[in-house]
Amino acid sequence: MSSADQSIGLGLPEIPYGSVWLVGAADGDLRHLSPLAVHALSTADAVIHDPGISKAVLDLVRPPQYREAAEPSLATERVIKLAEDGWRIVQLVKGNAMERAVESAIRCAERNILFRIVPNAGDPVGKEAPLGLLLVRKTLFVGDAEPRPTLVLLIASPQSDAAAEVAPRRRPLDFSMSGLAG
Numbered sequence: 726m727s728s729a730d731q732s733i734g735l736g737l738p739e740i741p742y743g744s745v746w747l748v749g750a751a752d753g754d755l756r757h758l759s760p761l762a763v764h765a766l767s768t769a770d771a772v773i774h775d776p777g778i779s780k781a782v783l784d785l786v787r788p789p790q791y792r793e794a795a796e797p798s799l800a801t802e803r804v805i806k807l808a809e810d811g812w813r814i815v816q817l818v819k820g821n822a823m824e825r826a827v828e829s830a831i832r833c834a835e836r837n838i839l840f841r842i843v844p845n846a847g848d849p850v851g852k853e854a855p856l857g858l859l860l861v862r863k864t865l866f867v868g869d870a871e872p873r874p875t876l877v878l879l880i881a882s883p884q885s886d887a888a889a890e891v892a893p894r895r896r897p898l899d900f901s902m903s904g905l906a907g
Contacts, residue, residue, distance in 0.1 A: 737760065738761075741893060741894075742893065742894045742896050742897075743808050743810075743812070743813075743894025744813060744840065745841070746816070746843050747816045747818065747841070747842045748817050748843045749821050750820070751820065758846060759843065759846045761844065762845055765815050766817065767786070767787070768813070769786075769813050770790065773793050773794075773795050773803050773804050773816050773817070775794070775800065775817065775819045778794075778817055797825065800816055800818075801816070801825075801832050801833075805832060805836055805838060808833070809838070810897055822845075826842050
């Protein structure tokens with residue numbers, strides 16, 4: 726059974742073109758990855774991952790998928806570039822994804838890129854998940870006024886509701902290595 730057939734059978738969503746899904750590798754044990762995390766790793770066009778991710782988890786990414794290691798400080802820049810080019814991206818991080826979620830979510834939102842945090846096994850999913858709030862402290866410049874700290878409150882909404890407000894990107898013409906030079 727192909728990965729697409731399995732995702733339909735399990736009711737797993739497809740990664741939209743031009744979006745980023747953040748997946749935490751947890752402790753590197755495949756049993757601790759959720760079916761959605763495994764699905765994302767096996768169907769994304771590209772997986773940009775932290776160095777030191779276990780071989781077992783990285784083996785879920787098979788050609789023709791693109792896989793690249795990037796230091797955390799550069800990984801978000803890389804996933805944004807590829808998402809803007811229309812790729813379906815998984816940003817695979819060591820440990821818990823929530824530690825990197827704030828930075829990645831803010832940077833993707835600034836570029837109008839759909840962003841999703843994929844839960845791991847044991848994490849609540851869908852209607853079982855509590856209402857998620859993301860608090861971000863950022864400096865806001867308004868005219869000539871003195872910059873002030875500001876709290877931004879983002880209230881989680883179903884992925885389908887959020888996706889309706891963002892124009893979908895098209896699949897890139899080619900996923901050849903020559904397109905990765907940017």
